[in-house]
Amino acid sequence: MEKSIKHTISLLVSNKPGVLTRVALVFARRGFNIDSLVVSKAQSPEFSRMNIEATGDEKTLNLVLAQLNRLVDVIHAVDHANEDVIQRELALFKVSCPPEKRTEVLQIAETFRGQTVDIGDETITLQVTGKSSKVDAFHTMMDPFGILELVRTGKVLMSRGKAATA
Amino acid sequence: MADKMKTAAEVMLDVLYESGVRHVFGxxxxxxxxxYDALTNHPLELxxxxxxxxxxxxxxxxxxxxxxPGVVCVTSGPGATNTLTGILTAMMDSIPIVVITGQSVTPNIGLDAFQEADILGxxxxxxxxxxxxxxxxxxSRIIKEALxxxxxxxxxxxxxxxxxxxSAALIDPTIENDRDLPGYKEIPVANSEDLNKTADLMNRALRPVIMAGHGVVLSGAEEPLLQIAEKMNIPVSTTLLGKGGFPDTHELSIGMPGMHGTAYANKALSGSDLIIAIGARWDDRITGIPENFCxxxxxxxxxxxxxxxxxIIPVDCSVTGDAKASLEALLPLLEPGDTGRWNKQVNRWKREFPLKYRKEGKLRAQHIIEELAxxxxxxxxxxxxxGQHQMWAAHFVQSIKGRNWLTSGGAGTMGFGLPAAIGAQLARPESTVFTVVGDGSFQMTLCELATAANNKLPIKILITNNRxxxxxxxxxxxxYENRLTGVELEGNPDFMKLASAYGIKGFRVKRSSDVRKTLKAALAWNDGPCIIEAVVEQHDNVFPMVPAGATLDEMIIEAPRKKRSGAGDEQ
Structure with missing residues (x-):
C-alpha cells in the first residue's frame, strides 16, 4: 500500500451545470475521498475555478488527474502538493464561552488574529483566516472550551508572483 | 431574419447530413x-x-x-435508459456514436414528468x-461538437x-454557430525522446512480442505495423479488438493473447523480454493480476x-499519440535485431500447441464457425x-484487415451480435456480413430480426445452439464443482419457427457432414436475412484457458482427458 498524502488540486472548468458532478465522479469511482472543495467563478464568467483537497496514493492521484484532464469541460487540472503556493482558508468557530472565560478565549483569538463576529451570554463566534495548518492549530486551542459548531471554507490557492495559477 | 425559419430538430438533421451522416437508428x-417529424421529408434515412x-x-x-459515426435518435425516459447498455459498449471499445435522446419540455425537467429520466446525469x-x-x-454548435x-x-x-x-422551437437556420471547445484536448503527438527510447529497447530486444490492440484498427495503423513487424521480425499478437489490425494469416501472427488466447501467444508473452503494446490497454482479461503479468x-x-x-501496468516507455503517426515516426529509427532464435521458438510453440477441436462425433460450434468464415x-x-461462441470465432475466423471483425470486448455485451451486423450491413451494403451468436445472447436482442427483415439485409445469422x-x-x-445454476436455457423457441414468424429463411444443421452444404445454401441466400441454427455439442468448453488469478504460463491448454461419463466430453 502506497503512502497517502494530501493533495490540493486546482481546476479551471467550464461554468456549466453538471460539471461538478462529472468532476466528483472521477474521484468517487476510485474511492478517492474529497476533503474539501471550493468552487467559484474565475476571472472570466465562462469558467469556474475549483480547489479540491483530497487524500490518497500517488498512483491513484495521477490517474485521477489524467481522468480529470480528459473531461471535455475541464480546461486543466493540476496538483499543487509539492509547490509553494499562496493558500488560504477561512473558518468560523462557535465556542461555548460563559462570561468568565471570555478574556482567555479572546486572548487566544488575538494571537491567531481571529475576529469576533458574534458574542452572547453563552457563546462567542470567531473568524480565523490563514493557512489550513493555522486553522487546525486554532481548532486545537479552542477544543477545551467546547466547540459548538465549526465551518471551514476549504482551501483556496493561487500561485505566487506573475505566474498564472495552473 | 432568414426567409424560412426551421425547427431546431430540422437544423439538427441538416447539420448531421452536412457532416456526412446518412442513417439514423431509433x-x-x-x-x-x-x-421524427423533421425526419419525414429529410434525406437522412431512418x-x-x-x-x-x-x-x-x-x-x-x-x-x-x-x-x-453512428447516430441514434430515441425518446426520453425508458427510451433513453434503454440506450445506456449500448453507450457503455461503445465507451468501453472507443466507438464513435452520437445518441440523441428526447426529453420532457424544459419547464418540467426535474419534476418527475411523464417519461422523464435524468439521462444526462x-x-x-x-x-x-x-x-x-x-x-x-x-x-447546430452542439451537434457539430458532438460529432x-x-x-x-x-x-x-x-x-x-x-x-x-x-427541438420544436423555430430558429433562424442561417446563424453560424461553430464549435467552441476550450477544454477538449488536442491529439498528442509522440515526442522524439520517447520514440528514441522505444527504438533503442526494440533494437536491443532478443525476444520481443508486439501486442496490437484496437488502437491499430481505429487509427488505421495496419500498414506501418506490418512494416515494423516484418522489418524487425517480431511476432504479433492481436487482442480481441485488435483482430484484423495484423493479418491472422501472416507467418508472424500469433493470434489472441489472454484468458482464452492461443497457447503460443501466451507462451510468447510469458517468455518475451519486451512487450510492445500498440493501442492496447492491458485489459485484465489479458494481464490477470497486473503484478504477476510477465x-x-x-x-x-x-x-x-x-x-x-x-x-494497469507500469511500463518502461510510453508513447502518447495516434498509433499510425507514432509507428510511422518510429519506423526509420528501427534496426533489425537478432530475433531469429526467438521466432524459431515461437514457431515451435505454434506447431506444438495449435488451436484445435474434435471434428468427429457431434457437431462442434468451432467447426461451423470456421467453415462459415x-x-x-x-x-x-x-x-x-x-460468450463461448465469441471466443471460438476469435480463434477460428481469419481476419486479414481491420473493420471486418465486430465484437463487444470491454463491456462484453450479450445481444450485440445481431444489431451490430445490421449496422455493418447498412454501412457496407456490398459486403457479406455474418454474425455468430449464441442461443442465449441472441435472445437478448432478437426483436431486431424485424429490422433486418424490413430492410432486406442479407445477413447470415449463425446461432450456435447448445441450450x-x-x-x-x-x-x-x-x-464451482459443476453446480449448474441458471444456465440451462429451457424454453428456447424453435428457431426455425421463429425465422418463419419474421418471414426469414431458416436453415438447421445438426451433423458435421451437413455443414458445408447448409452454409453454401445460406451464403447463396440474398433475399433478406437468414438464420442458420447449428445444434451443437452441449458441453464443449473453450480452451486454452487461463483460470482467473493465474498467470499466462499457467494456462490450461486443452480439455483434461477424462473417461467419458456420457453426459458430455468434459463432464
Missing amino acids: IPGGNSIPI ILTRHEQGATHMADGYARSSGK MSFSSVKHSYMVTKPQDI HIATTGRPGPVLVDLPKDV PNARKIHFDIDPVEMGK RMAGPEAIACTDV YLGMVRQWQHMF
Whole structure:
C-alpha cells in the first residue's frame, strides 16, 4: 500500500451545470475521498475555478488527474502538493464561552488574529483566516472550551508572483 | 431574419447530413416526435428499430465497420435508459456514436414528468461527453461538437439530450454557430525522446512480442505495423479488438493473447523480454493480476489516451499519440535485431500447441464457425455476440484487415451480435456480413430480426445452439464443482419457427457432414436475412484457458482427458 498524502488540486472548468458532478465522479469511482472543495467563478464568467483537497496514493492521484484532464469541460487540472503556493482558508468557530472565560478565549483569538463576529451570554463566534495548518492549530486551542459548531471554507490557492495559477 | 425559419430538430438533421451522416437508428416516442417529424421529408434515412438498445448497437456496428459515426435518435425516459447498455459498449471499445435522446419540455425537467429520466446525469460515467440542449439556437454548435468529440482523438459515445420544446422551437437556420471547445484536448503527438527510447529497447530486444490492440484498427495503423513487424521480425499478437489490425494469416501472427488466447501467444508473452503494446490497454482479461503479468519483460505502451499510461501496468516507455503517426515516426529509427532464435521458438510453440477441436462425433460450434468464415471469404464482415461462441470465432475466423471483425470486448455485451451486423450491413451494403451468436445472447436482442427483415439485409445469422449459457456453464463446471445454476436455457423457441414468424429463411444443421452444404445454401441466400441454427455439442468448453488469478504460463491448454461419463466430453 502506497503512502497517502494530501493533495490540493486546482481546476479551471467550464461554468456549466453538471460539471461538478462529472468532476466528483472521477474521484468517487476510485474511492478517492474529497476533503474539501471550493468552487467559484474565475476571472472570466465562462469558467469556474475549483480547489479540491483530497487524500490518497500517488498512483491513484495521477490517474485521477489524467481522468480529470480528459473531461471535455475541464480546461486543466493540476496538483499543487509539492509547490509553494499562496493558500488560504477561512473558518468560523462557535465556542461555548460563559462570561468568565471570555478574556482567555479572546486572548487566544488575538494571537491567531481571529475576529469576533458574534458574542452572547453563552457563546462567542470567531473568524480565523490563514493557512489550513493555522486553522487546525486554532481548532486545537479552542477544543477545551467546547466547540459548538465549526465551518471551514476549504482551501483556496493561487500561485505566487506573475505566474498564472495552473 | 432568414426567409424560412426551421425547427431546431430540422437544423439538427441538416447539420448531421452536412457532416456526412446518412442513417439514423431509433424508435420514436412522445418526446422525440418533433425530431421524427423533421425526419419525414429529410434525406437522412431512418432505420426503425424495435428497441433502443438495438439502435445503439446498430450505430456501433455501423461505426466499427465504416469508421464513420453512428447516430441514434430515441425518446426520453425508458427510451433513453434503454440506450445506456449500448453507450457503455461503445465507451468501453472507443466507438464513435452520437445518441440523441428526447426529453420532457424544459419547464418540467426535474419534476418527475411523464417519461422523464435524468439521462444526462446517468450518462456521466459512461460517455466521452454529454449535453443537454437548453437553448434552441445552440443546436447546430452542439451537434457539430458532438460529432467532433465522438470521432476525434480516442473515439467514444456522446449523448445529446434534447427537450421537446427545444427541438420544436423555430430558429433562424442561417446563424453560424461553430464549435467552441476550450477544454477538449488536442491529439498528442509522440515526442522524439520517447520514440528514441522505444527504438533503442526494440533494437536491443532478443525476444520481443508486439501486442496490437484496437488502437491499430481505429487509427488505421495496419500498414506501418506490418512494416515494423516484418522489418524487425517480431511476432504479433492481436487482442480481441485488435483482430484484423495484423493479418491472422501472416507467418508472424500469433493470434489472441489472454484468458482464452492461443497457447503460443501466451507462451510468447510469458517468455518475451519486451512487450510492445500498440493501442492496447492491458485489459485484465489479458494481464490477470497486473503484478504477476510477465514480470521479466520490459514493456512499451503506445496509446492515444494519456489516462491509459500506467493505469494497469507500469511500463518502461510510453508513447502518447495516434498509433499510425507514432509507428510511422518510429519506423526509420528501427534496426533489425537478432530475433531469429526467438521466432524459431515461437514457431515451435505454434506447431506444438495449435488451436484445435474434435471434428468427429457431434457437431462442434468451432467447426461451423470456421467453415462459415472460410466460405464467406476474407472480405466478409464477421460479427459476434458474447460468450463461448465469441471466443471460438476469435480463434477460428481469419481476419486479414481491420473493420471486418465486430465484437463487444470491454463491456462484453450479450445481444450485440445481431444489431451490430445490421449496422455493418447498412454501412457496407456490398459486403457479406455474418454474425455468430449464441442461443442465449441472441435472445437478448432478437426483436431486431424485424429490422433486418424490413430492410432486406442479407445477413447470415449463425446461432450456435447448445441450450446453455455456455461460458457461465463452463465456469460453474470448472471452478464451482459443476453446480449448474441458471444456465440451462429451457424454453428456447424453435428457431426455425421463429425465422418463419419474421418471414426469414431458416436453415438447421445438426451433423458435421451437413455443414458445408447448409452454409453454401445460406451464403447463396440474398433475399433478406437468414438464420442458420447449428445444434451443437452441449458441453464443449473453450480452451486454452487461463483460470482467473493465474498467470499466462499457467494456462490450461486443452480439455483434461477424462473417461467419458456420457453426459458430455468434459463432464
